[in-house]
Amino acid sequence: MAAGSHLAVREEEARTVGGVTVADGSRAAILDAAAACFMAKGYAASSIDDVARSLGSTKGRIYHHYPSKGDLFADVFRTGMEANYAAIEPLRDIAGSAVARWRRMAMVHTRQMIVTRPYQRVVWEGVELYLRGATTPEQREEFARLMKYRNDYGAIFRQVIIAAREAGDMRFDDPRVTEQLMFVSLNSPLFWYTPRPGESERDIEMIVAQVVDFTARGLGVRT
Template sequence: MTANASAQNSLEHSLVEEGQIEILRMAAQCFMTRGFASTSIDDVARRLGSTKGRIYHFFASKADLFFAVAEVGMEFNYAAIDASLKKEAPAIERLRDMAFAHCMSMIETQAYQHSVWQGVEIHLRGSTTPEQRERLNALIESRERYSALFKTVMEEAVRDGHIRYRDPSIARQLMFMALNSPIFWYKPRPGETAQDRRRIAQQCTDYALAGLGDPAAAERPNA
């Protein structure tokens, strides 16, 4: 097992019931490669090497399974930044650590995070049932609460004079665009190490924070 798989496995076992882990993992891969609309329970069952009945034992429908994947994706993110958020340190240091941890989550739980992104897209299109809309609203609210954690630390770092920006909402959106980007382009390479992934996340983090005026991010040499 690679370090990447080991990190994801540890998170899954801390957040998901044992019988659901493999189902959610395979479903996340299917939703990432085929998209929600083109993925069927049959597709997940084939990837799982099991029957549809095993999936339906835990999940009532494809939508139920999809939302579970996306919700676990958000739980991964909260877990990733928890230690940094609670750290006794200046705001700028907490922000750097939170941004890096978030980007690592995008890499290490990429398939789950792709479902979070798809959930946002589905929410924006609005073509859902009332039950789906309720789950989507909860997902969006979870993302907003998560974003608000960064907002609080960013505002403190501004007051401390360590970063600067004109519009806080735009600044936060642009920061997350950089930090979230591995969802779309990251692919594990043969022989890749945990340090390689940390280097990728650090470059994304530096790029995001340099845009906020963090001098340490702008001056860090390329590794």
């Protein structure tokens, strides 16, 4: 916001994170480092100095761009969520049955969990931090926005599976519980997937297929 009126234009001015462009190049590098650090050690155990060190810089650089550690964390959170929306959005008004729509959305979502894993783990931890109320009153407001953002994302999936159930293509009981089970299942690569050297896109697609198949069956899709 308030993207500098006439910032000095240099090479490496913009970057993308999971399909979402981040305006400033230096900020994007900080975001990447922060996401990696938060993923590796967790939010509380990660110090600003850790993030700066992984950049070959010092605290000054980070505090020049972000007013606080919490704001840096929130920006990583938001970037991860925006990447999810950007990946899902083209599928919103697609033709076909609800189950078919769900399957394509689920595959894109799961792939996103693998490809932008550091950011998505921050999103996950952010949700937990919010639920635990470990935020200052001011950041509480920002976090509330991010949580609403995230709930809207979940609502998209929920609508689709409810529509699929009404069409007789899915079978489940409580939609709230089922939504939780579905997301935990689709998100699970966050916890057990580790990139292997020399791994092809085929390998990733194999994993995605297994995750989505498991979840689809869990939702009562006939096979």
